[in-house]
Amino acid sequence: MPGRPSQAPPFTPSAPSPYTPPPWPSPEAGAPASLLDPGTERDPHPLYRTLRGRFPLVYDEPFGAWLISRYADVRAALADPRLVAPSPGPVPAHGGAYRALASSALRDQVTAALRAGVERTAHVLASRLASRPEADLVADFCQWLPAAAAVAALGLPYEDTARVHAWCRTGLDHLGGRRPGLDAYLLPHVVRRRAHPGDDLLSVLCAARPDGHPLPDEAVTGLAGTVLGAAGETTARALASFLSGLLDHPRALGLIRDRPELAGAAWEESLRRDPPLQIVARRALEPIGPIPEGATVACLLGAAGRDPARFADPDRYDIFRADRGDLAYGSGQYYCPGAPLARLTAEAGLRALLTVLPDLRRAPGSRPRPEGLVSRSPRTLPVCPS
Numbered sequence: 001m002p003g004r005p006s007q008a009p010p011f012t013p014s015a016p017s018p019y020t021p022p023p024w025p026s027p028e029a030g031a032p033a034s035l036l037d038p039g040t041e042r043d044p045h046p047l048y049r050t051l052r053g054r055f056p057l058v059y060d061e062p063f064g065a066w067l068i069s070r071y072a073d074v075r076a077a078l079a080d081p082r083l084v085a086p087s088p089g090p091v092p093a094h095g096g097a098y099r100a101l102a103s104s105a106l107r108d109q110v111t112a113a114l115r116a117g118v119e120r121t122a123h124v125l126a127s128r129l130a131s132r133p134e135a136d137l138v139a140d141f142c143q144w145l146p147a148a149a150a151v152a153a154l155g156l157p158y159e160d161t162a163r164v165h166a167w168c169r170t171g172l173d174h175l176g177g178r179r180p181g182l183d184a185y186l187l188p189h190v191v192r193r194r195a196h197p198g199d200d201l202l203s204v205l206c207a208a209r210p211d212g213h214p215l216p217d218e219a220v221t222g223l224a225g226t227v228l229g230a231a232g233e234t235t236a237r238a239l240a241s242f243l244s245g246l247l248d249h250p251r252a253l254g255l256i257r258d259r260p261e262l263a264g265a266a267w268e269e270s271l272r273r274d275p276p277l278q279i280v281a282r283r284a285l286e287p288i289g290p291i292p293e294g295a296t297v298a299c300l301l302g303a304a305g306r307d308p309a310r311f312a313d314p315d316r317y318d319i320f321r322a323d324r325g326d327l328a329y330g331s332g333q334y335y336c337p338g339a340p341l342a343r344l345t346a347e348a349g350l351r352a353l354l355t356v357l358p359d360l361r362r363a364p365g366s367r368p369r370p371e372g373l374v375s376r377s378p379r380t381l382p383v384c385p386s
Contacts, residue, residue: 019076019083021068021289022056031055034062035279035298041373044278045315048303057290065281065296069303071310075327077299083282086296111344113201117153118345121145122352129385130356134363137381142240143169145349146342150231154224155200156189168232182228186221201227227341235342237276237377241370242346243353244378245270245317247362252319257354263347265319271305272324273317278302279374301327302376357385 032055033040033047040047051058051069060067068074077083125145129135147165151157156164167182189202194214197203205220215223246253246266256262282297291297304327306314311325353360363382370376 017076019068019073019080019288021291022070022073024290025055025058032058034060035067035373036060036062041371042369044302044373044376045306048300048306051300052303052307052309060298063298065298066291067298067300069300069307071304071307071325071327074299074301074304077282077297078280078327080288082285082288083297084285086281086283113199113204114149114153114341114344115348117151117201118145118149118341118348119352121149121152122345122349123356126349126352126356132385135383135385137243137383138236138240138378139380141349141353142236142243142381145239146231146235146345147228149345149348150228150341153200154189154202154227155193155198156202160185164228168228169236182225183218183221186224187217190217190220190224230339230341231345234276234375235345237375238271238342239346239349240377240381241274241276242267242270243350244370244381245274246350247360247381247383248367249317250361252317253354255319256350257358260351260354262319263350264343265321265324266350267343267346268324269317269319269321272311272321272327273305273315274370274376275301275305275327276375276377278372278376359386360384 032050035044035047037047048069051067056068056070056073058067059065068077122145125141125148129140135141144161144165147168148161150168151161151164163185190206193200193203193206197207202220202224205215205223208215246256252266256266278301280299280301282299284291284293284295284297287293305311305325308314311321361384363384365382368378368380368382371379
């Protein structure tokens with residue numbers, strides 16, 4: 001229950017050491033089930049418990065990857081330069097510097113522009129639900145809020161929301177991958193902002209001078225793509241799990257209604273307990289213990305977030321948990337610079353729902369379970385807005 005103190009000792013974050021594989025299980029230990037076995041997608045946590053306890057490093061032949069499941073191992077592996085994203089795609093010139101600028105901008109320089117866009121969009125979407133006897137928060141709110149908020153924050157035309165929403169859901173990622181046509185779509189807006197700047201995020205990026213010179217157009221469009229990437233499917237899934245968890249814990253929801261500052265802690269607890277990405281893949285650049293060069297390593301975020309060696313009573317939903325970990329949005333060079341935007345979206349979305357729909361609750365009937373193996377969240381969330 002919220003308010004119950006965690007019993008784990010205080011955790012002091014530190015940079016993880018290079019990943020060191022745990023001992024290889026003896027042949028007598030047998031083999032665990034595969035991630036692809038029937039029933040795992042419906043509820044992966046029994047298998048996660050087995051992996052953490054008996055098989056912290058094991059090769060899942062049907063899945064085609066080495067599985068690591070303990071929090072300390074996953075955290076170290078995500079930051080280890082010997083383990084890289086399988087298909088990172090082309091990196092633009094000075095891409096690292098541009099990602100760093102995006103991260104700094106999202107955290108410090110353009111908070112006002114982002115917040116205004118998110119809050120305005122969240123209120124509009126929540127208001128559209130007010131007159132309905134029943135609604136689906138996933139289809140009517142979670143799937144639209146991240147992309148629509150990014151459109152508003154960047155100052156893009158409202159009528160282009162559906163087009164950008166499709167890009168966000170199918171072709172963008174936080175490392176710069178973009179669908180063909182996005183740069184061509186953004187470039188005229190960049191040209192207009194350079195000539196007539198406003199108070200939106202695109203204008204801020206056009207005015208940025210990290211080395212004393214304006215960023216080139218391709219850097220501005222790349223940074224805008226990073227923001228839109230943060231507004232993609234992963235954030236929509238995270239928002240669905242966030243709201244589902246709160247609706248399942250009405251006491252916590254009531255506490256946040258009275259104390260809105262608790263929303264951020266609830267968001268972090270949701271990411272720990274029910275991360276939208278359950279599995280993150282890496283490729284080994286060299287042999288690491290029994291892991292051969294070129295092998296795929298599956299970092300099980302869903303297992304790591306409920307590791308009892310790291311979290312007291314890890315299955316319990318507790319918005320007062322002293323520390324909730326830091327894995328859901330990556331680590332090291334693959335840390336998602338859009339994480340602050342995702343958090344801002346979740347907090348503003350919840351505030352709008354509680355303001356416009358103070359009696360929001362689950363609709364009577366069955367409760368849809370989370371679905372998915374790699375990406376996991378409720379696909380529907382029927383609610384009564386009033």
